[in-house]
Amino acid sequence: MTDTSRAERFSLHRRDVAQQIADAGGGDLLVVTGLGSTNWDFTAAGDRDLIFPLWGAMGGAVPLALGLALAQPDRRVLCATGDADMLMSLGSLATVAVQAPQNLSVAVFDNERYGETGMQATATAHQADIAGIAAASGIPVTATVREQAELDAAIPEMLEGAGPSVFVIKVRAEPLPFVLPPKDGAYLKDRFRKALLGDAGIV
Numbered sequence: 001m002t003d004t005s006r007a008e009r010f011s012l013h014r015r016d017v018a019q020q021i022a023d024a025g026g027g028d029l030l031v032v033t034g035l036g037s038t039n040w041d042f043t044a045a046g047d048r049d050l051i052f053p054l055w056g057a058m059g060g061a062v063p064l065a066l067g068l069a070l071a072q073p074d075r076r077v078l079c080a081t082g083d084a085d086m087l088m089s090l091g092s093l094a095t096v097a098v099q100a101p102q103n104l105s106v107a108v109f110d111n112e113r114y115g116e117t118g119m120q121a122t123a124t125a126h127q128a129d130i131a132g133i134a135a136a137s138g139i140p141v142t143a144t145v146r147e148q149a150e151l152d153a154a155i156p157e158m159l160e161g162a163g164p165s166v167f168v169i170k171v172r173a174e175p176l177p178f179v180l181p182p183k184d185g186a187y188l189k190d191r192f193r194k195a196l197l198g199d200a201g202i203v
Helices: 014-025 037-044 061-071 083-088 091-099 130-137 148-160 185-197
Strands: 030-033 051-053 077-082 104-110 141-145 165-170
Touching: 014 037, 014 077, 014 104, 014 148, 030 037, 030 061, 037 051, 037 077, 037 104, 051 185, 061 077, 061 083, 061 091, 061 104, 077 083, 083 104, 083 130, 091 130, 104 130, 104 148, 130 141, 130 165, 141 148, 148 165
Parallel strands: 030 051, 030 077, 077 104, 104 165, 141 165
Antiparallel strands: none
């Protein structure tokens, strides 16, 4: 029988993971965060103009990040999203594999829960293996990260290695305070485009 409570005992904490990735990525990393917890995690790690947080767009993080990576091939793009968001858009992994942008990394913060609707168990609390699905889709670099030593090895690959890559990071299912990014979509779009493209980005 599947132990759906195991995520409550995972050793990695999502806010710590986000902080480590943000610190290693520096100010030039282009970040797309999926709705919900990864938005809050990266805001807690330090909100900045080159983070684009999605509000209410479940399943949209990887497709948006893919488009950004294709449009900006000389910039590293990180998509940080959750297992529920990733499960909503598994087909996007096949498209990532076909397009094969070497500058795109996907970090799936997998707490095996639907955090927005009451912490119900997702399919990854059972048999679903997102890293396995990514590999079967044709993505060349995939891994499941469970311990700090594995995270230490994964972060340089995530930020500097040839992609596309998908790293599923098993993070503890735990209640955390909200640290919300701005909610105005037009403002977030203009903020990101201006930081990336200059004043021409919002004309």
